[in-house]
Amino acid sequence: MEQDTKEKLLHSAIHLFGEYGFDKISIRQIAERAGTNSALISYYFGSKQKLYELVIEKQVSALEQFLTPQIQELDPREVLRLYAVTLQKIHQENPMLIRFLCRELIAPSNVLDTFIKKRLQFVFLVLKSALKRGIQQGIFRPDINIQAAVILWAGMVNFYYMSRPIHTRIKGTNENDTLYMQQAITVFLTGIERSPHS
Amino acid sequence: MEQDTKEKLLHSAIHLFGEYGFDKISIRQIAERAGTNSALISYYFGSKQKLYELVIEKQVSALEQFLTPQIQELDPREVLRLYAVTLQKIHQENPMLIRFLCRELIAPSNVLDTFIKKRLQFVFLVLKSALKRGIQQGIFRPDINIQAAVILWAGMVNFYYMSRPIHTRIKGTNENDTLYMQQAITVFLTGIERSPHS
DNA sequence: GTCTATATTGCGATAGAC
DNA sequence: GTCTATCGCAATATAGAC
Numbered sequence: 001m002e003q004d005t006k007e008k009l010l011h012s013a014i015h016l017f018g019e020y021g022f023d024k025i026s027i028r029q030i031a032e033r034a035g036t037n038s039a040l041i042s043y044y045f046g047s048k049q050k051l052y053e054l055v056i057e058k059q060v061s062a063l064e065q066f067l068t069p070q071i072q073e074l075d076p077r078e079v080l081r082l083y084a085v086t087l088q089k090i091h092q093e094n095p096m097l098i099r100f101l102c103r104e105l106i107a108p109s110n111v112l113d114t115f116i117k118k119r120l121q122f123v124f125l126v127l128k129s130a131l132k133r134g135i136q137q138g139i140f141r142p143d144i145n146i147q148a149a150v151i152l153w154a155g156m157v158n159f160y161y162m163s164r165p166i167h168t169r170i171k172g173t174n175e176n177d178t179l180y181m182q183q184a185i186t187v188f189l190t191g192i193e194r195s196p197h198s
Numbered sequence: 199m200e201q202d203t204k205e206k207l208l209h210s211a212i213h214l215f216g217e218y219g220f221d222k223i224s225i226r227q228i229a230e231r232a233g234t235n236s237a238l239i240s241y242y243f244g245s246k247q248k249l250y251e252l253v254i255e256k257q258v259s260a261l262e263q264f265l266t267p268q269i270q271e272l273d274p275r276e277v278l279r280l281y282a283v284t285l286q287k288i289h290q291e292n293p294m295l296i297r298f299l300c301r302e303l304i305a306p307s308n309v310l311d312t313f314i315k316k317r318l319q320f321v322f323l324v325l326k327s328a329l330k331r332g333i334q335q336g337i338f339r340p341d342i343n344i345q346a347a348v349i350l351w352a353g354m355v356n357f358y359y360m361s362r363p364i365h366t367r368i369k370g371t372n373e374n375d376t377l378y379m380q381q382a383i384t385v386f387l388t389g390i391e392r393s394p395h396s
Numbered sequence: 397g398t399c400t401a402t403a404t405t406g407c408g409a410t411a412g413a414c
Numbered sequence: 415g416t417c418t419a420t421c422g423c424a425a426t427a428t429a430g431a432c
Contacts, residue, residue, distance in 0.1 A: 005397080005398080019305070020305060021219075021221070021305060023219070023221030023222060024221060026424080026425060026426085027425085027426065027427090028424095028425085028426095036398075036399090037398075037399060037400080038426080038427090039398075039399070039400085039427085039428080040397080040398065040399090041426095041427095042426085042427060042428070043397080043398085047426080047427075048425095048426065048427090098304070099304045099305070102300055102303070102304045102360075103301075103304070105300070105360055105361060105363065105364055106296070106297045106300045106301065106360060106363055107217070107218060107219060107297070107363070108363060108364060117364070120364075144381065144385070145377060145378075145381055148358075148377060148378045148381045148382075149381065149385070151357060151358050151361060151378070152354050152357075152358075152378075152381065152382055152385060154357060154361070155353040155354050155355075155356070155357025155358065155360075155361075156350050156353050156354055156357075157353075158353070158357065159349060159350075159352060159353025159354075159356065159357050160346075160349050160350075160353065162300075162303055162304060162353075163303060163349060163352070163353075165303065165304055165305070165306060166303055166306055166315075166318075179343060179346060180343075180346045180349070180350075183342065183343055183346045183347065183350065184346075184350055186389070187342070187347070187350060187386065187389035187390055188385065188389060189389075190388060190389040190390075190393075191384070191385035191386060191387075191388040191389030192385055192388075195388075195393070203415080203416080224406080224407065224408080225407085225408065225409090226406095226407085226408095234416075234417090235416075235417060235418080236408080236409090237409085237410075237416075237417070237418085238415080238416065238417090239408090239409095240408080240409060240410070241415080241416085245408080245409075246407095246408065246409090247408095
């Protein structure tokens with residue numbers, strides 16, 4: 001029951017920071033949920049701020065699952081599909097992640113500038129290069145704007161998870177997620193593919 | 199210079215709450231930016247919380263521009279197009295709105311439950327009914343899930359504005375916005391339309 | 397490693413002068 | 415209508431006992 005306390009504090013922080021944000025949560029609340037006291041947050045993590053930065057880092061690093069080694073060589077359609085299904089899996093395993101991402105998106109903190117940006121930018125680049133290849137190979141329409149299309153795709157995939165807290169939180173999860181992601185893939189691919197008759 | 203002070207406080211609050219959120223901003227900061235002192239916030243608005251609620255109400259009410267009287271009778275494609283171009287105009291006129299919406303989306307406050315939800319729900323319903331009519335009229339593919347398609351469309355349109363703070367804030371505005379919205383309309387409509395060959 | 401107690405700071409709200 | 419001064423509270427961080 002020694003190192004275990006640190007882990008409990010971390011998980012309590014993920015839950016509470018995720019649900020309510022950094023400012024609404026006190027170190028006492030985090031400690032209470034972890035079944036200990038607030039002094040241990042300074043002891044283990046240095047400060048409330050440092051704990052938050054660690055939480056962000058842990059959460060956002062989950063996004064790297066998408067960046068498999070061979071991703072740059074896959075069929076462009078497969079890259080887009082992979083983005084959707086991987087994010088479905090990531091958000092399922094890390095239900096608080098979308099909230100952290102959303103907060104950092106609208107009010108980038110210093111934490112973001114240091115390392116989140118790099119991670120997001122790389123994901124962004126991989127999607128861009130997939131679209132570029134798709135156009136070159138004649139799979140996608142040549143008149144689409146690549147930059148805009150990437151944001152379009154990211155929006156389709158991520159907005160669903162953003163809007164979930166506003167829906168009833170009781171609703172069953174996986175089936176809806178899968179249906180939504182499948183439809184996103186169908187609609188987006190149909191929308192950007194070079195149509196067979198032209 | 200009397201009623202003017204109240205207005206200055208309100209605009210200061212919109213800017214600061216929008217940029218940094220409710221908790222990160224003190225009434226002293228709002229007063230300072232308005233060139234007055236914090237006691238006037240209680241005097242004019244009752245409390246910091248009440249001021250925030252007023253700001254939210256003012257900001258979110260801008261969304262009603264979309265709900266023109268004849269919207270339910272327009273061509274379904276036109277309704278979707280109108281949603282995109284109206285939101286472009288709204289976000290241009292209210293650059294902080296997307297931040298308030300985003301925060302309320304991931305952490306719905308009591309303010310939201312009272313009246314935001316109703317407004318958002320109505321917009322949601324209008325889009326749903328447009329898609330339903332589109333399918334009935336044979337314009338859209340019959341196999342799309344309406345609920346999912348609405349979120350898809352809202353995501354495409356709104357995510358762009360959400361991701362703007364992370365891009366350089368210097369970038370020129372209007373041209374990119376228009377290009378993005380046009381492409382969103384093209385891709386989504388192509389994606390959900392019943393293709394001429396089947 | 398974990399606790400209690402506390403020093404210190406900054407907040408929102410208000411009383412009261414003008 | 416606007417200001418200064420201040421009360422009361424809750425927060426983080428830390429000192430020190432065990």
